[in-house]
Amino acid sequence: MDTIDKLTEIFKEFPGIGERQARRFVYFLMSKNGSYVDNLLLLVKDLKNEIAQCPECFRFFISKDKSLPAGRQVCDICLNQHIDSAILMIVEKDSDLESIQKSRAYHGKYFVLGGLVPIVEKNTKTRVRVNELIGKIKKEEKGLKEIILAFSLNPQGDHTDLYIRNELQNITENFEIKISSLGRGLSTGTELEYSDNDTIKNALKNRQ
Amino acid sequence: MDTIDKLTEIFKEFPGIGERQARRFVYFLMSKNGSYVDNLLLLVKDLKNEIAQCPECFRFFISKDKSLPAGRQVCDICLNQHIDSAILMIVEKDSDLESIQKSRAYHGKYFVLGGLVPIVEKNTKTRVRVNELIGKIKKEEKGLKEIILAFSLNPQGDHTDLYIRNELQNITENFEIKISSLGRGLSTGTELEYSDNDTIKNALKNRQ
Amino acid sequence: MDTIDKLTEIFKEFPGIGERQARRFVYFLMSKNGSYVDNLLLLVKDLKNEIAQCPECFRFFISKDKSLPAGRQVCDICLNQHIDSAILMIVEKDSDLESIQKSRAYHGKYFVLGGLVPIVEKNTKTRVRVNELIGKIKKEEKGLKEIILAFSLNPQGDHTDLYIRNELQNITENFEIKISSLGRGLSTGTELEYSDNDTIKNALKNRQ
Amino acid sequence: MDTIDKLTEIFKEFPGIGERQARRFVYFLMSKNGSYVDNLLLLVKDLKNEIAQCPECFRFFISKDKSLPAGRQVCDICLNQHIDSAILMIVEKDSDLESIQKSRAYHGKYFVLGGLVPIVEKNTKTRVRVNELIGKIKKEEKGLKEIILAFSLNPQGDHTDLYIRNELQNITENFEIKISSLGRGLSTGTELEYSDNDTIKNALKNRQ
Numbered sequence A, B, C, D: 001m002d003t004i005d006k007l008t009e010i011f012k013e014f015p016g017i018g019e020r021q022a023r024r025f026v027y028f029l030m031s032k033n034g035s036y037v038d039n040l041l042l043l044v045k046d047l048k049n050e051i052a053q054c055p056e057c058f059r060f061f062i063s064k065d066k067s068l069p070a071g072r073q074v075c076d077i078c079l080n081q082h083i084d085s086a087i088l089m090i091v092e093k094d095s096d097l098e099s100i101q102k103s104r105a106y107h108g109k110y111f112v113l114g115g116l117v118p119i120v121e122k123n124t125k126t127r128v129r130v131n132e133l134i135g136k137i138k139k140e141e142k143g144l145k146e147i148i149l150a151f152s153l154n155p156q157g158d159h160t161d162l163y164i165r166n167e168l169q170n171i172t173e174n175f176e177i178k179i180s181s182l183g184r185g186l187s188t189g190t191e192l193e194y195s196d197n198d199t200i201k202n203a204l205k206n207r208q
Helices: A003-012 A019-031 A034-050 A094-103 A130-140 A155-175 A197-205 B003-012 B019-031 B034-050 B094-103 B130-140 B155-175 B197-205 C003-012 C019-031 C034-050 C094-103 C130-140 C155-175 C197-205 D003-012 D019-031 D034-050 D094-103 D130-140 D155-175 D197-205
Strands: A051-053 A060-062 A084-091 A108-112 A146-150 A178-181 B051-053 B060-062 B084-091 B108-112 B146-150 B178-181 C051-053 C060-062 C084-091 C108-112 C146-150 C178-181 D051-053 D060-062 D084-091 D108-112 D146-150 D178-181
Touching: A003 A019, A003 D034, A019 D034, A019 D060, A019 D094, A034 A051, A034 D003, A034 D019, A034 D034, A060 D019, A084 A094, A084 A130, A094 A108, A094 B197, A094 D019, A108 A130, A130 A155, A146 A155, A155 A178, A197 B094, B003 B019, B003 C034, B019 C034, B019 C060, B019 C094, B034 B051, B034 C003, B034 C019, B034 C034, B060 C019, B084 B094, B084 B130, B094 B108, B094 C019, B108 B130, B130 B155, B146 B155, B155 B178, C003 C019, C034 C051, C084 C094, C084 C130, C094 C108, C094 D197, C108 C130, C130 C155, C146 C155, C155 C178, C197 D094, D003 D019, D034 D051, D084 D094, D084 D130, D094 D108, D108 D130, D130 D155, D146 D155, D155 D178
Parallel strands: A084 A108, A084 A146, A146 A178, B084 B108, B084 B146, B146 B178, C084 C108, C084 C146, C146 C178, D084 D108, D084 D146, D146 D178
Antiparallel strands: A051 A060, B051 B060, C051 C060, D051 D060
């Protein structure tokens, strides 16, 4: 394997990229002048140096503060004094969190679970951050009034919703924390004529 | 224009069919043997003879009863003793009604409005059956407890929802009829990462 | 099965139409006024009465002449004095012939084979009109200088090309008729970067 | 603009990548562990150091030889003793050359023009390597028997074909070099029924 093949393998791991496009990326880089490639290298190196994972919500973020080790720095959302610390939203991954932030519809705290729970899975606790989540809730106990489960609407998302509700049952009952899931029904652009039965059922049940 | 061209024009009006496929339909009919075409002719003729529009809900249906004129026959849903006559769902068109029937999630009455109300429109009442709807509600008055507005989730559907709520305001207040709209939120298959802001807002507002 | 179901089954046989769209066609007809449906019925009936299969080229066509029985009437292409009767193009089906006529690039005779020869097939002669083709060539013998095989470029088309060449070998050698196939190479819009190996091979072999 | 935004801008220049996917690439890199990112950095740096542009054919290639400056090293295709130096194929860009190499249908020399000639363009010679091409042909003069123009089949490709034929007219006549273009006709998967007029015309003209 030469450098072209090796770099193709690396680009194949990029989200949504297959063998063919990965190879095109390599030829693209070969055809660009040195300053573009230098800029790419510099920015990836910067990203690597600036990145930190928040010990509160577990999202990745760009840290400007160099006084603390990466694992000890809290992200800008968790540090924000204006967010509503009575609500905690649990999401699967960073890009879901970004999507919700962009909607400007939510102003509470987040927790990134780090994955969905597969329907057949034995070692769940090593795959998703359930223990970390329970630790976080215990720590927040006093102020926390509601936990929102915000998973994609597919079988694995549904399974994860059930799993987390089950794992949190004791703690939410003890601390009197309400647990809710994102509402279901018609989403933007839904045409009734082409809707599946489940969406119609949910839209009817949740009519208002 | 010969018969091929004329029939192409007719097929072009079929839902989702363009010039090219319309012409293919004609060549398809030319290549089929006589019995297929005879069967098509017979069934379209049957459909034409058996079709009736229900004077209660305004849906089209296949009438088996020949003792009454077509406009006087009530459809099988409206005649059904087991449906819940306390709820009336207002839909845009027959295919929406079919989609909801198929979900088996709703067991009340229907009313087919005959269209959505365009956002800029002067002669609304001649375009959709608002007067017939008010007449229907007055007639049902005693038993009716809830009206469900079930329109597709797009600007014209939203506009129609507002328009109908406004038109029905007096009558629903007088008769103490609740008026609701289909619930909004995540629909089957929704991935949070790719959700638009409105869907996220609705899913959050309607969490439960 | 009521009339709606039966007509759905009929429309499902239309080219490119599935269950769902077939049913939409039925509801569409139910919602159209009587004159549209009457017009459809009339035109399909006209089509059925006017259609004839040319005994020379086997294409279907609209016959205006009522003096002869349908099976005896020759189509307008075969009757045309200006076509070049030294060339005979063999196509799979009527819509291929239409596509070639539309290009105005060919001015010879046609023969519609009635299908492609499946790669595994025993009773080929009952499936495609090989015997009729040989009869046609014998009849044309004096004037015929070239036969063009014009099949789609896929495995079944290639197989049919080979099969017909083999079946016609004796007759074309005896009558000194040249046999050719449509040229291969880059087609409109082809981008080299995304071309398959066979297309590149053909484009290179047929460079000029 | 922080590092995330800057790197998004860089990834947006990758072929076929829009704003949204560019941003996903950045989040993807943030979520990967250090060794993946280090490997990416290392390989891009390797690529940058190993890359050379062949002074003979102008393609980019990975150079293993460090004894010569990058601009002086000849690529493995041009160095190959087994290629047929009597034929020179002119392509638009490196990825077209890769596609032709992969087909194993061509065993001659290449020349990468560096672009297509826009239909309206004044300073053509500064945009594509016409002068370098003429220089190359003069140098090869003795052995060169044929030049193949291998451009994509679209208006700009056609225009470039004409332009290059015109520019090379004198030199090819003087040196008795044949000039040809890739063959046109049906490409793999072409269905006659859906073919455009030009493809049918070419397929007929180039029948064999």
